[in-house]
Amino acid sequence: MATQLFEGKEHASLYQKYRLPPPDEVQKLILSYLEEKKQKPFSLAVDIGCGTGQSTRALSSHFEKIVGTDISKAQIEEAKRASCASNISYCVSPAEELPFEDSSVDLITAAAAAHWFNIKKFLKEADRILKPSGCMALYSYHAYMEVHYKNCADKLTAIFTEFYDSLSKYASKNTEIVHSEYEAIFNAIPYPDKKRITKMVHKFQMPVGDLMGLFKSFSMFQTFLQIDPDAAKKLIENTEQRFLEVMGVSSNETIVEVWAKHFCVLARKSS
Template sequence: MSVQLFEGKQHAAYYHKFRFEPSQEILDLIFSYVDEKLPKPHGLAVDVGCGTGQSTRILSPYFQKVLGTDISEAQIEEAKKVPGSPNVTYSACPAEEVPVGDASVDLLTACAAVHWFDIEKFLKEVDRILKPRGCLAFFSYLPRLEVHYKDCSEQMSQVFSDVESTLAPYQHEKVHHVKTGYKEIFEAIPYTDKRRIESIVTKIPMPLSALIGLIQTFSMFQTYLRTEPEKAKEMIRTVEQRFLQIMGASSTEAVVEVWFHNVLVLACKPQ
């Protein structure tokens, strides 16, 4: 079954503000894989579960057309507000029913999203829409984030780990796919040409305020907020204070470096 946890307008607004683009390293791996399989120019890329479009717009220089789809109208509304990519369009629809023709897609991506879908139905849909030798790329960062700041990275990462423990009871069971590095999803892909890469670490500098914002985009935080609003808000205040205290900083504009461990699954439909 698919899951809908990203419907709220406030949640979508947080997404728009605090989610970031996929790293160039991941994009390079994806694009060189597509280049190996299909001649240029590449036609259509579809980014499924696109949220507010951070993982969609980045595809626009590499493809003639890009379509971002998401089941949440609120997320698609935010995505459409961002100007500047004339070859990118968006559609609110389930991942299991993508509004494109059979064998029409060069690359299908799902960034931090495939684990939410009905995997069996989705993989059938992927097979319907990919061209022969069309590619899929499913990727996500894994839960174990590291927070680095001067010589107090261990304490900073511990604060983040405490956040994860507080939020663990509010985590949806589908997140186990991410924790296990998409192993089951990888196994379920019906193509023999496929690979799963787990060793990609991306290091993103961001102000502490952005890290606090990122935590608030997590579906498990949003579930906590709905269930225990006062406790959830208090957790954010406490976490911010703990970070600032460890850093010896007075402003959340102080910059930390967040290390994300990622998984990338690539596969190619047979000729």
């Protein structure tokens, strides 16, 4: 992985607590593609840039063995502390230098991570470890989200947009790849059998306090926090207070519904 923004233990803890597993729709899309393109059994899946393991654990019932890799030792330590199936393991490794034998992997996944990779080197390494007809699934979501609660969705979403825009100067250029829904990554994949799926909307519910935790896990918020801790903390506190005022409630345990747009790039290595 060419970029290292998720090294801190506190950031890793936020990931473990507030980041969500992949939506069922995305998981079904990936597994359906794999089953269509490659015969069972599926022995090994590798989840690259796995963070604290939410996306890795989602694969546990479909493969004999799943390995989550991440360049961040802190993220891997959090992943190992989480309860998981016996067929899951984790290791510290960059996306561009993976500790797997040639032609040994059935499926490579990367959840909200591929935009941090050196894509040219990663794709070369992915091609090395994938089995013939092995598949790759690279997916993420837009950080711009809609927030819904009763009849005040427009106001809540406007507050979130203002919060997000205020952090834009701390964003990495890598996030531009996300805004384009991985178009550049899709174009860089050398396999002729590939497709890109966009406009999948995932709706999930969480307390306002947890939503603030999710916001704090954003890489650009963490950059802001390092530069000006007091201002970053004040921004989160003010955003939460504005949410509660618009909603007409006092508890940050009040549940809101969040809508996030997901997209996915799927590709199959030639047989």
